[in-house]
Amino acid sequence: MKFQKTVARVLASKAANYFVLFFIVVSIFAVIAGSFREMADYVGLLFSMTYISSFVFLGEYAARFYCAPVLHPNRRPLRARLGYIFSFYGFVDFVALLPCVLAYFYWDTPTMHIIILPYIFIIFKLIRHSRSFRLIGQALMSVREELMTAYTACFIMICFSAILMYFIERNAQPEAFDNIGNGIWWAVVTYTTTGYGDIYPITPLGKLLGGLMSLIGISMIAIPTAIISSSFISIMQRRESRRERNEAHTDDPSKKDGQQEQ
Numbered sequence: 001m002k003f004q005k006t007v008a009r010v011l012a013s014k015a016a017n018y019f020v021l022f023f024i025v026v027s028i029f030a031v032i033a034g035s036f037r038e039m040a041d042y043v044g045l046l047f048s049m050t051y052i053s054s055f056v057f058l059g060e061y062a063a064r065f066y067c068a069p070v071l072h073p074n075r076r077p078l079r080a081r082l083g084y085i086f087s088f089y090g091f092v093d094f095v096a097l098l099p100c101v102l103a104y105f106y107w108d109t110p111t112m113h114i115i116i117l118p119y120i121f122i123i124f125k126l127i128r129h130s131r132s133f134r135l136i137g138q139a140l141m142s143v144r145e146e147l148m149t150a151y152t153a154c155f156i157m158i159c160f161s162a163i164l165m166y167f168i169e170r171n172a173q174p175e176a177f178d179n180i181g182n183g184i185w186w187a188v189v190t191y192t193t194t195g196y197g198d199i200y201p202i203t204p205l206g207k208l209l210g211g212l213m214s215l216i217g218i219s220m221i222a223i224p225t226a227i228i229s230s231s232f233i234s235i236m237q238r239r240e241s242r243r244e245r246n247e248a249h250t251d252d253p254s255k256k257d258g259q260q261e262q
Helices: 002-012 014-033 037-066 077-085 088-096 098-106 111-129 131-142 144-169 180-191 204-261
Strands: none
Touching (some): 002 014, 014 037, 014 111, 037 088, 077 088, 088 111, 131 204, 144 180, 180 204
C-alpha cells in the first residue's frame, strides 16, 4: 500500500506531468509531420518517436492502473481499477498505447496507417496534463445545464427553419433541396453565419427566411459564448479571491510573531 501511494505521488508530481506531456507533444508532432510528402524519407524516425512514446504511455497506464485504489480509497481495489479502465482518461490512455502493441503484428503493411489513427486521441491526454485544458473543462462543466438549454433552443430553430426551407425551395431547386437533410445543412451554415455558398435559397420567401435565420443566428450563437465567458470570469475571480485569502492567512502568523518579539 505504501508503494502504491508512492507511485500515486510520483504520477501527481510536476516532473511526471511534464515528462508525459513532452512525449504527448512529440507524438502529436510525429503524426502531423508524417502526413507531409516532404517527410517521406523520415517515416522510420517519426514512427520510432511514436513507438517510444507508446512505451511511455504503457508505463503510465500500468502505473495508474496499479495505484487506482489509492485514488479511490472508498472502493475495493478491483472496482477502483475497473473504474479507471472504463473512465474517459482510462480509455484515452489505453488507445494511446495501442500502436505500441499492434505494430508487432502489422509492421510494414497497409494496415499500419490505420494503427496510427488512434493517436488522434492523444490530444485528449493534454486535458489531464494541461492546466489550461482543465480550466476549460471546469468552466464548461459549471454551466453545462445553461449550455444544454441554449443549444437545445438552437437545435429547435435549426430543425424548424430546415423543414420550412425545404418545403419553400424544393419545387424551385429540387437538386439543391431534394431532402430535409440538405435543408439542415443549409440551416447550420446560415445559422452560424458561415455561408459556404454551395446551397442557398432563390425564391423571395426563401431569401426572407434566410435573412431572418442569419439575424437570429447571430444573437443565438452569442448566448453560449456569453455563458462560457461568464463562467471563465467567475472561476478566475474565485481563484483570485482564494489566493488572496491564502496570502492573508500566511501573513497573519508572521505579524503575530513580530508583535510578540516587540
